[in-house]
Amino acid sequence: MPLDDQNTSHISRRSMLHAGAGLLGSAVLPLSSFAAFAADDKPAIGTWPAGSAGDTVYIGAAVPLTGAYAVQGADELKGWQLAVDHINNGHELMKALAPKVDKGLLGKKVELLSADSAAKPNQAVELEQNFIHQNNIILMTGSTSSAVAVALNKFAQREKILYVAGISGSNDTTGKDCVRYGFRQNFYGQTAANAIGPILVKTYGKGKKAAFMTPDYTYGHTVTKSVNDYLTSQGGWEMVTDQVSPLGTQDFSQYLTNIANSGAEFIVNVNWGRDAVLSIQQAKQFGLTPSMKMVIPYQIPFLAKEVGPELTAGVFAATDFWWTLQDKYP
Template identity: 30%
Template sequence: MLKVVSALLLSSLLPVAHAAGSATSAPPSTKPSGAPIRIAMIDGLSGSFTNAGEAVVRNLQLAIDNINARGGIKLPDGRHALVFSTFDNKQGVEDSLTELKHVTDQHIPFVMQGNSSAVALALVEAINKHNQRVPDNRVLFLNYSAVDPSLTNEKCSYWHFRFDANADMRMNALTAVIKDDSHAKRVYLIGQDYSFGRQVAKSARSMLAAKRPDITIVGDELHPIGKIKDFSPYVAKIKASGADTIITGNWGNDLTLLIKAAKDAGLNTKFYTFYANALGAPAAIGDAGIGRVRAVAEWHPNAGGADSDAFYGSFRQRYPDPKDDYVHMRMHVMVNMLAAAIEKAGSTEAAAVAKALEGAQFRNSFYQASMRAADHQLIQPLYVSVMQKRSDGGLRFDNEGSGYGFKTERYFEPALTALPSSCKMPKPS
């Protein structure tokens, strides 16, 4: 099965021609003719984090279009196209549960979400109950960026698969780099006040204590998520603390506005971040980030290699506007691994597809990953990259037309990113 999955994924990640914004048609013999296979995305498409939700839509839609352009999903009764529907949860838990009811009422078997661990935790609980109550309409939850570790530890579920590295995995990589940063002496922790932000701070404290006991934590701040428009009071506190290093898991506008306030205040610190490589952050940082701002991700445009460049080129061909330059390998791999699992299962039934996903592997010339069966956590590489100016040389690509991009500082192969799990997952009968 490894060769089949790899072949499907590699062909779906490489460039295809597009006409009028759509993927090219498959040959007549491979055109999908069966009932469409529906996928739902429940995430924020309005409010403070609209840009994050819209960016995910672009990634998922391109991955789905590429699969359909090659004939869709092959099942025993023929080929089926994937059809993508979005449901706006306004970044709220209650709205997410309402949208999930709409999804199950329409008998959509696959739900994708990621831009909030609080939402993901609520969806897992609701899907567990729904699948037990309505076994003939079960739902599988594919998570592209909700990284609270509990989702694949004490809150793990047979119906949930995470395709992003969890917060502990990301922090483990960042603190490995900080361990060797002799200039890091006084660290300030700042994050969003919800389950994910609290976990980032907890992980940072624990891992720094183990790897760099000489470091002093000079601040530990949580702020309301998506509500702060002016971060200058927070930056003033950071400045007064004498911090030389900031660690943050902030994402979306909460990250962009924090970094902009730091730049405006002339804050001369290093930033170790989860997400500083997208959604307006590079342009907001500007020259102040050169050699100072780091991000951790499973891949980035300057990771290297002809196939990596071709994958990125395919995305930019489809979405040439610089503001749309937000591409993450994990979202494309997630869609393609789902497609391969449906074909392996010969069915869209959630339990059968979940079984096919367990242990599934992917490898090509620039990326490899495996879905750990024990907790449904994708084990994949991680890159810690540092911000550079493209015009200074050494970068093939910048981010969002900003003139700034990221260069690999440390690469962690998949075996080095895996952490133990406490998951005790009941299997469905």
């Protein structure tokens, strides 16, 4: 839902949330309940009833398996495969979430369809359109790029089909580009800034100078804005340069040269995926770190494994919480 309207959503939006939860998790609503919901709320929900007519219902996942976000896309796909397996086999974790669930959804098997989006918005939309036309999918998912998430948001609204973003760090996904049929569960720019900002100010004090490295699309720009807004308003920090690079950049030398001459004390690196790995490695090669402190406001644990302990030592980063995270990545 919109970031600035979290407490004022009208009842139909709430009904949509409950219907989506019932469809994907609890599977406790009878088919007649969905019919009543559709009648009361008027706008359709995806391919229902055709998509639910057979013994199997389908989910369409457009994830990047090639390109800068391939590692993250492959992991995202594994998560969906595990979830579908748990649903179909009545795993104990599913029963903990939805005690009335036995196997499948309302007696129907769930099948996951997937294809490589290469983190390209147009390609992701085309894949999901094929899934709808060929398989009557009941749910879309995918995206590790917020540009893809925003594109699929708009497509979901047009097709009136539920869409759950896989990974999307842009504020806009549930902000200015929020739609009725789009949902997100992960953290984003504003939450990352509010998590890491106080730690930076407390640890290093006020009045510091920071150079930002920003990927040139909605994720990068909104995360950079959120982090900079927090640091300037709450810590009196100054952004001395913002180095904006295209997604998929291999050589960051020109951006790192500009940072070296900026007078910055900190590098706030908003790059993600393979771009984050390469920019961190090259910052070390240029001799910028560790004399300049590296801050990574939006990351996942893969980064620590890909970059290695030497380059991540002393780095401040915001990521999703998990109980064993500190044990695995001390």
